[in-house]
Amino acid sequence: MAKHQTVADEEEAPIHGDVLEAILTHVPLIDLVPASHVSTSWKGAVFSSLRHLNPVKPWLIVHAQSTRHPYTTTSHAYDPRSHVWVDIEQPSIKYVSTLRSSHSNLLYMQSPFRFVFSSDPLQLTWHQAVAPLVWRPDPIVAQVGERVVIAGGACDFGDDPLAVETYDLTTRAWDTCDDMPAILKDSCASTWLSVAVDKSKMYVMEKCSGATHSFDPITKTWQGPYDLRPDQNVFSSIIGFVNDRMFVVGLVGEAENVKSVKMWEVKGEMLDMKTEISEMPKELVAKLKGQSPRVTSIGMNSMGNFVFLHNPSDPAEVIVCEVQNGGSFCSWGSVGNAAVDDGSRIVKNLVYTCANVGLGELHQALRSGDRRFTIKEEME
Amino acid sequence: MASSSTSVVVSNKEKENKNTKKVTLKSSDGESFEVDESVAMESQTIKHIIEDGHYSSLALSLSVKTTMASSSTSVVVSNKEKENKNTKKVTLKSSDGESFEVDESVAMESQTIKHIIEDGCANNEIPLPNVTSGILSRVIEYCKKHKEAAGESEPSVTSYTSNSTTNPLTEWDTEFVKVDQNTLFDLILAANYLDIKGLLDLTCKTVADMMKGKTPQEIRETFHIKNDYTPEEEAEVRKENQWAFE
Numbered sequence: 001m002a003k004h005q006t007v008a009d010e011e012e013a014p015i016h017g018d019v020l021e022a023i024l025t026h027v028p029l030i031d032l033v034p035a036s037h038v039s040t041s042w043k044g045a046v047f048s049s050l051r052h053l054n055p056v057k058p059w060l061i062v063h064a065q066s067t068r069h070p071y072t073t074t075s076h077a078y079d080p081r082s083h084v085w086v087d088i089e090q091p092s093i094k095y096v097s098t099l100r101s102s103h104s105n106l107l108y109m110q111s112p113f114r115f116v117f118s119s120d121p122l123q124l125t126w127h128q129a130v131a132p133l134v135w136r137p138d139p140i141v142a143q144v145g146e147r148v149v150i151a152g153g154a155c156d157f158g159d160d161p162l163a164v165e166t167y168d169l170t171t172r173a174w175d176t177c178d179d180m181p182a183i184l185k186d187s188c189a190s191t192w193l194s195v196a197v198d199k200s201k202m203y204v205m206e207k208c209s210g211a212t213h214s215f216d217p218i219t220k221t222w223q224g225p226y227d228l229r230p231d232q233n234v235f236s237s238i239i240g241f242v243n244d245r246m247f248v249v250g251l252v253g254e255a256e257n258v259k260s261v262k263m264w265e266v267k268g269e270m271l272d273m274k275t276e277i278s279e280m281p282k283e284l285v286a287k288l289k290g291q292s293p294r295v296t297s298i299g300m301n302s303m304g305n306f307v308f309l310h311n312p313s314d315p316a317e318v319i320v321c322e323v324q325n326g327g328s329f330c331s332w333g334s335v336g337n338a339a340v341d342d343g344s345r346i347v348k349n350l351v352y353t354c355a356n357v358g359l360g361e362l363h364q365a366l367r368s369g370d371r372r373f374t375i376k377e378e379m380e
Numbered sequence: 381m382a383s384s385s386t387s388v389v390v391s392n393k394e395k396e397n398k399n400t401k402k403v404t405l406k407s408s409d410g411e412s413f414e415v416d417e418s419v420a421m422e423s424q425t426i427k428h429i430i431e432d433g434h435y436s437s438l439a440l441s442l443s444v445k446t447t448m449a450s451s452s453t454s455v456v457v458s459n460k461e462k463e464n465k466n467t468k469k470v471t472l473k474s475s476d477g478e479s480f481e482v483d484e485s486v487a488m489e490s491q492t493i494k495h496i497i498e499d500g501c502a503n504n505e506i507p508l509p510n511v512t513s514g515i516l517s518r519v520i521e522y523c524k525k526h527k528e529a530a531g532e533s534e535p536s537v538t539s540y541t542s543n544s545t546t547n548p549l550t551e552w553d554t555e556f557v558k559v560d561q562n563t564l565f566d567l568i569l570a571a572n573y574l575d576i577k578g579l580l581d582l583t584c585k586t587v588a589d590m591m592k593g594k595t596p597q598e599i600r601e602t603f604h605i606k607n608d609y610t611p612e613e614e615a616e617v618r619k620e621n622q623w624a625f626e
Contacts, residue, residue, distance in 0.1 A: 014565045015587070015603060019572055022580065026588035037596040037617050039608050375592065 020045045025054035028082035030373040033362050056358045057081040058303035062339040064348040071095040076338040085338040085376040102141045103195045104301045104354045119143050121355030122365045132165040132174050138188040142195050142202040147217040149202050151180045153189050166217045177220035181213050194238040205239040207297050226271040230264040240302040242323050255294045261285055278330035287334050290314030301354035316340050471505040478513035489523040491575035510573045515566045522579050557586045
């Protein structure tokens with residue numbers, strides 16, 4: 001194939017510099033990968049455009065695991081920078097058990113024999129570990145730094161129901177720690193508890209009461225309870241971090257009639273200072289409720305200054321909130337959930353993670369050779 | 381043309397609401413025209429009459445026939461009406477010497493032109509050496525259309541929905557950018573130079589759409605970009621991204 005010959009004195013390509021960078025702000029991240037390979041000046045323009053004009057924003061990734069053999073998983077990612085859904089073609093996550101997620105960016109599956117988990121943005125690597133000592137059907141799971149914590153959720157017979165174990169990624173070994181507070185004993189983590197992590201601690205909040213405990217996996221000690229229920233009228237609370245700040249999202253009213261959804265920031269050594277940051281606009285509360293008659297709790301994923309909320313009973317709409325200027329302004333919006341709209345009639349287990357996906361992560365994913373990203377056609 | 385003596389009754393009527401004094405001019409053949417006083421004062425004759433305060437009761441003779449009176453009046457009215465509506469015009473001159481007269485408000489869709497006018501450097505004709513007449517006429521078309529629509533549409537709520545249903549001109553815009561590549565690039569450059577955000581976003585997005593789903597080589601061919609990677613670098617890139625670009 002003859003290579004396209006450019007005439008030596010052809011005029012400089014009209015699209016360059018500022019104009020090229022402006023154009024690139026409208027190009028979705030996955031298409032910026034080939035754009036950065038076009039020429040050295042285009043590479044510079046891509047990086048400059050991302051740095052100054054339209055920066056990378058965290059993706060919400062929805063993993064849909066089929067509930068029937070062979071339990072294939074499909075993944076759809078929402079990119080708020082370009083307002084597009086991306087279908088991620090990848091080898092199906094090898095089935096171990098029901099896929100679960102915790103604190104926005106940890107995916108895991110556990111069986112009596114194995115515990116597998118992944119916390120990198122695009123789930124390129126899965127860590128395979130042996131199961132912890134105690135079998136738990138529905139425990140609290142979190143990754144804090146280089147340690148994974150598993151707590152509670154154990155069966156009542158025999159095994160210690162309050163057992164806490166930590167897995168050290170570097171030594172690949174389990175360790176047992178202090179029993180957890182009895183109050184958390186009977187909770188099935190995925191239903192009743194909300195988990196969040198910062199650089200050093202795991203926080204476990206009981207959704208109904210807002211009572212929160214923290215656990216430090218290095219000192220292996222628990223602290224609390226802290227009363228993080230933001231307001232008398234909040235019947236369900238969940239906890240998360242926005243730009244390293246602790247946020248609580250609360251449902252106001254009652255499950256059959258959610259009046260509003262609000263966000264508070266929690267500060268202070270004793271986690272006692274709560275400031276209301278923003279309230280979800282009414283039309284979005286209606287979208288969140290969807291067709292479900294009761295909303296007992298909602299799911300929250302957060303990364304950077306983005307918060308994604310969904311209603312597990314009717315996840316057709318995902319509510320997006322961008323917290324700007326340190327919380328003084330929040331822009332709210334909603335987007336149809338691509339994992340729900342795919343028209344298939346197979347019941348699926350939907351699991352949500354949130355990730356900082358930039359060009360580097362995409363390059364890495366593409367280099368692995370078994371991943372492909374395509375933009376989903378616009379949904380009606 | 382009648383030259384017989386005519387009578388014109390000029391009466392003063394005040395319209396409370398609009399605070400515009402009106403006068404009534406009556407032509408030789410008996411037809412009455414009510415106009416704003418300021419409009420009537422375009423005629424020096426009538427102006428003097430009014431200023432002299434003689435109009436309230438005096439009949440004036442004017443040898444003016446209905447049609448002539450009405451036509452001159454209507455011309456006067458229309459000019460004044462335009463001034464009252466504040467529709468000043470500016471002339472934009474393209475690089476190839478063609479002049480385009482547009483409403484100032486339309487021209488001010490361009491931040492560049494807005495600053496020129498506000499700085500008082502306009503002198504009624506603004507030269508745009510970077511924009512050809514073909515492109516300028518399209519730009520003006522865009523500005524007019526969007527200026528008209530601006531009054532009617534509501535400010536759009538930040539929406540994360542994929543469909544941009546909030547912009548009522550979506551269809552018109554889509555048609556507007558169905559042009560050849562060179563024209564599209566020229567429109568971008570013009571929108572950038574003239575600083576017209578809406579047009580810049582629209583044209584940039586159109587070009588961005590042309591890059592979607594393409595390999596680097598396909599992008600180069602579409603936009604005539606020279607590949608300046610060395611063969612070694614190129615091989616490296618291809619190896620890394622083999623899967624994505626096959």
